[in-house]
Amino acid sequence: MQSTCGSKYQLQFNEQTACLSFSGDWLFSAGIPDIEPLLGTLQQTADCQNLQFDSDQLGEWDSGLMTFLVKLTDACQQHQIAVENSGLPSGAQKLLSLANSVPEHKGVRRQLLGQPVLTRIGNVTIEMHRNWTDLLGFLGETFYAVLNLFRGRARFRTSDLLYQIEGAGPSALAIITLISTLVGLILAFVGAVQLRLFGAQIYIADLVGLGMAREMGAMMTAIIMAGRTGAAYAAQLGTMQVNEEIDALKTMGISPIEFLVLPRLLALCLMMPLLCVYADFMGILGGAMVSSLMLDISFFEYYQQVQSAVPLKHFLIGIIKATIFGVLVATAGCFRGMQCGRSASAVGFAATNAVVTSIVLIVVADAIITVICQILGF
């Protein structure tokens, strides 16, 4: 008699036939016995050709018994031992025949062994090529949709555009206010510590004004919008992809790029410069707070210094940057959404990829614009 957990079995031989008697409860909450020792015994008996079961002493049973039986019958098949099920409870007989009714299709099981390095490189290359092809296709279609817009032929709903403008503009004001004020505050605070050493506190206005107008206003707004709106675009379009809503548009002969992407792109292009100006103002205000509280510089002095130190061109460069960032964030968000697979996890990947792509593009574009401005003397 062998015993594992609550489940017990006994193997008896009668010439070429082995009889496996079950006793006790066979519930998988108590564990499933290993078939290896049993199989070893069966194999050691060289002339064993049949296996029968006796379940007279069997108590309660569930998938614990069935898992054991399925494994055992599989192993017996491999060792040319015929299995006779009639001694099993009728439910177990039915389940066993159900489990064996659809044999495993050949070649369907996946080999989980690691792929060779060359295969992996090849797969990554093919995937990159596919991504680039998709991106080029998307950019081409978007360009065509923009052309249609200028020709007055683009098909989208004005209400959608207004809704997207509201989502990308007024709804973002609270977070832009908080982040921009804090960025201005931090810039001023860091500068104040150093400038006070030289008695040059007043230049805090130059530092904050220039920093916000030329760089941080546009950059921080773009990063906020990438995390907030770009990810939302990817998730919205991805979910529409999952629900076949985009397929529905295509089959009606409506371009999803015009109907879905264009309003989002336009909304962000229109709102980003405005948000950037607002962020510049809030950042400079944050700097003014530190100046007045820590450095005894009045608001009026601070304002005059900002006015003299930051000519309009710096604000314009910031606004141009913000517009470009807006295009990049909207494009990345919409592209990842349109590229999304047809599952919930794919939507998550699309949103994550949208944010990562947007931030990378923002930083790269900022570097390029900065170099160009330097060359042009702006």
Added chain:
Amino acid sequence: MSADYHLNIQNLTMAYGESIIQKDLNFTVQHGEIFIIMGGSGCGKSTLLRHLVGLMQPHKGQILINGTDLWQTSTEQRNQIISRSGVLYQGGALWSSMTLAENLEVPLKEYTDLTAKQIIEVINYKLSLVGLAGFEDYFPSEISGGMQKRAGLARAIVLDPDILFFDEPSAGLDPISSRLLDDLILQLRDSLGATIVIVTHELASIFSVGDKSIFLDPTRKTIIARGAPQQLLDTCDDPHVRKFLTRDS
């Protein structure tokens, strides 16, 4: 806890906010029975199922599973009761970021003390029951809708539940797959002895698997007929039920 009925619904009223969906529902389901909840679109069949599986709290009334009121007991005990039931959702509701094996692994890891090797063995067995042997490492998005449904069924029965709930099991399936799924439901009932509650409006399924049924009406917002499906077809006088069961427009 043993009781005369596996499922006993008493004066159940379901509502979304103040909007009543169905009221004064009374019915019982016996152990090992296949019980059909039917009715036209929008009558509240799926809402009733959501109440029965503990996803929604009744507006009024009681849901007793094996004699225990689902909502007059501790959260711990409710979770214990719910874990003894299996649910097959309309689309399978498989977790898309997990393979089929991982989908089945989650409840096994959560509710049993099986070793990793034993869990794999149980998963292989359960997938073979629904004809998906060999598909352990596939993601739901890589298999067909019918296969997703069968994988959902494998997950629903992975813990050997006492009671199984099916929400529109035939929806989106071709007639052959639908028939195979009905056969599978019958085989599982016969072999596992589980009680099965099915929400459906597929007439073929209703007549081929149902032992008892109720018919929900969206206008009167209550049960307007009850009995074996064939008996309803033969004897029920209600014009709505007759139209429904005879596909008469």
